[in-house]
Amino acid sequence: MKIFSAEQLYEADKITIEKQQITSEDLMERAGTQLFQWLHQRLNGAPVPIHIFCGIGDNGGDGLVVGRLLIEHGYNVVVYVVNCSDKRSKNFLLNYDKIKNVTKNWPILMKGENDFPKINSEDIIVDAIFGIGLNRCPGGWVKKLIQYLNESKAFKLAIDIPSGLYSNSPLEDYEAVLKANHTLTFQAPKLAFFLPETAGFVSNFDVLDIDLDLEFLYNTEPIAQLISKPEAQRFYQTREKFGHKGTYGHALIVAGSYGKMGAAVLSTTAAFRIGAGMVTAFVPKCGYNILQTAIPEAMVITDTEEEFISTVSFDFEPSAIGIGMGIGKNKATVAALKKLFKDSEIPFVIDADALNNISENKELLKLLPKNSVLTPHPGELKRLIGEWKNDYDKLEEVKKFSEKHEVVIVIKGAYTITVYGDKLYINTSGNPGMATAGSGDALSGVITGLLSQGYDPLLASVFGIYMHGCAGDITAGQMGYEAVMAGDIIDNLGEAYLDLFAKPETDNEANGKN
Ligand SMILES: NC(=O)C1=CN([C@@H]2O[C@H](COP(=O)(O)OP(=O)(O)OC[C@H]3O[C@@H](n4cnc5c(N)ncnc54)[C@H](OP(=O)(O)O)[C@@H]3O)[C@@H](O)[C@H]2O)[C@@H](O)CC1
Numbered sequence: 001m002k003i004f005s006a007e008q009l010y011e012a013d014k015i016t017i018e019k020q021q022i023t024s025e026d027l028m029e030r031a032g033t034q035l036f037q038w039l040h041q042r043l044n045g046a047p048v049p050i051h052i053f054c055g056i057g058d059n060g061g062d063g064l065v066v067g068r069l070l071i072e073h074g075y076n077v078v079v080y081v082v083n084c085s086d087k088r089s090k091n092f093l094l095n096y097d098k099i100k101n102v103t104k105n106w107p108i109l110m111k112g113e114n115d116f117p118k119i120n121s122e123d124i125i126v127d128a129i130f131g132i133g134l135n136r137c138p139g140g141w142v143k144k145l146i147q148y149l150n151e152s153k154a155f156k157l158a159i160d161i162p163s164g165l166y167s168n169s170p171l172e173d174y175e176a177v178l179k180a181n182h183t184l185t186f187q188a189p190k191l192a193f194f195l196p197e198t199a200g201f202v203s204n205f206d207v208l209d210i211d212l213d214l215e216f217l218y219n220t221e222p223i224a225q226l227i228s229k230p231e232a233q234r235f236y237q238t239r240e241k242f243g244h245k246g247t248y249g250h251a252l253i254v255a256g257s258y259g260k261m262g263a264a265v266l267s268t269t270a271a272f273r274i275g276a277g278m279v280t281a282f283v284p285k286c287g288y289n290i291l292q293t294a295i296p297e298a299m300v301i302t303d304t305e306e307e308f309i310s311t312v313s314f315d316f317e318p319s320a321i322g323i324g325m326g327i328g329k330n331k332a333t334v335a336a337l338k339k340l341f342k343d344s345e346i347p348f349v350i351d352a353d354a355l356n357n358i359s360e361n362k363e364l365l366k367l368l369p370k371n372s373v374l375t376p377h378p379g380e381l382k383r384l385i386g387e388w389k390n391d392y393d394k395l396e397e398v399k400k401f402s403e404k405h406e407v408v409i410v411i412k413g414a415y416t417i418t419v420y421g422d423k424l425y426i427n428t429s430g431n432p433g434m435a436t437a438g439s440g441d442a443l444s445g446v447i448t449g450l451l452s453q454g455y456d457p458l459l460a461s462v463f464g465i466y467m468h469g470c471a472g473d474i475t476a477g478q479m480g481y482e483a484v485m486a487g488d489i490i491d492n493l494g495e496a497y498l499d500l501f502a503k504p505e506t507d508n509e510a511n512g513k514n
């Protein structure tokens with residue numbers, strides 16, 4: 001699914017009106033009707049008090065439409081106009097007039113703190129104060145209203161975007177954003193929903209399809225792409241009937257040091273489970289028995305050193321190399337990295353201490369094999385590219401890094417973002433149960449295993465991240481978040497493959513919605 005900027009959505013709005021020969025009022029009615037249907041399906045006529053706070057722009061207009069439709073269907077609705085400016089949008093005014101036709105209780109004009117209404121915890125708040133047209137931080141009593149609503153225990157439903165949040169630019173005031181329980185967003189999710197600094201305001205969301213012009217949506221380059229099951233299905237490369245282990249490559253995992261041999265076990269197992277034909281683990285001598293016992297399927301080559309890696313040498317041509325998991329920061333290991341990067345032209349997955357070693361020895365940057373995949377978590381990323389001002393600044397810096405070094409960067413987190421040149425791919429699978437030691441080692445093994453099967457570096461990354469998250473979701477479903485361990489995620493990679501083409505159980509899943 002594509003993520004568009006606010007500017008692109010306004011353009012889509014304009015083109016839709018022209019091509020479908022409708023008015024902007026018609027489009028707002030369509031949007032408001034979708035909102036109403038969503039609520040009506042869930043409330044089923046319940047007399048719960050619904051407080052709708054409308055701004056004076058088109059987001060407020062949406063609030064007025066849904067208010068009118070709810071009133072027409074007998075719901076218990078109070079509509080407020082948050083009078084933050086003397087201006088009013090055309091569609092706001094049209095719908096302000098229309099709502100007066102269906103009720104004697106005209107919208108209540110709010111001009112300051114004295115007008116804040118009493119809201120009970122079982123009530124529903126609909127936030128239609130600001131949408132994607134927010135152009136400055138909410139201040140004064142409007143900010144206080146947002147804080148007042150945040151303090152309420154009532155269910156908060158945001159229209160299009162929680163008020164106070166910009167759809168695709170940095171937030172200045174965290175105290176002036178509505179903390180929505182649910183957001184109903186039009187046509188496409190907004191970038192702010194997925195970034196660590198702002199995602200907390202959008203705990204859940206649904207995308208309402210308002211039939212914006214398909215040709216525009218199809219042909220317009222988005223600011224980011226969401227990766228869910230339908231995309232992952234397209235990325236999957238079928239296993240050939242006459243394929244043999246050589247067809248699916250020979251992955252090399254360079255990992256482990258004394259006390260961190262588990263990292264090598266996890267990555268090697270994950271590379272197998274995702275489908276690599278053969279996997280060799282290169283480990284310090286102390287890892288030999290551990291690897292041979294834990295994974296009999298793997299071949300093992302040992303370093304000359306007992307406890308750390310000092311010279312990586314092997315007598316075969318790997319199809320991909322995953323390096324860094326648990327290798328530590330010994331000087332000899334840094335030298336080994338340098339030599340390996342210099343001598344190799346095959347794709348690498350570079351993780352954990354390999355990244356930390358690069359950050360501390362920047363001359364290694366110049367040697368990074370092109371088309372490698374770097375998989376930093378936020379701490380490793382900070383060491384690699386330095387501090388960032390905000391999430392958007394971070395993304396711009398990572399894009400520059402990716403372009404300069406011709407590498408794919410995977411920014412791990414709740415919504416892992418893959419950056420390739422100026423393109424962003426946001427993963428939607430995964431859960432907080434995956435915040436457990438070794439789950440990153442599993443991911444490096446997964447991406448290495450896909451590279452070795454012939455997936456290109458970008459596909460191996462976005463598909464691998466989706467599969468890893470999906471295996472994590474299946475695991476959490478079996479045992480709950482807290483009990484998830486990295487090994488369980490790896491064990492469920494097979495289930496994740498089966499799930500990829502399983503018959504959908506819900507309508508949302510069938511439609512590819514979140
Ligand atoms: N595009 C689409 O596809 C569709 C869009 N639709 C809907 O339109 C929404 C966008 O509507 P919009 O453009 O009228 O902007 P909106 O968010 O209502 O706010 C702008 C108003 O707020 C004001 N204002 C801004 N910041 C402020 C502040 N800090 N403090 C105080 N005031 C502030 C600003 O005033 P001004 O700057 O002029 O003083 C302006 O009047 C979108 O989110 C969706 O819900 C759907 O109906 C149909 C399809």
Ligand SMILES: Nc1ncnc2c1ncn2[C@@H]1O[C@H](COP(=O)(O)OP(=O)(O)O)[C@@H](O)[C@H]1O
Binds near residue numbers: 377431
């Ligand atoms: N809250 C979360 N939601 C979804 N995925 C998560 C969450 N927390 C962690 N993960 C995933 O788990 C992995 C953790 O990687 P990392 O921090 O490198 O772990 P480790 O170094 O212990 O192996 C990443 O793939 C990350 O995206």
Ligand SMILES: [K+]
Binds near residue numbers: 059127128159162
């Ligand atoms: K809103």
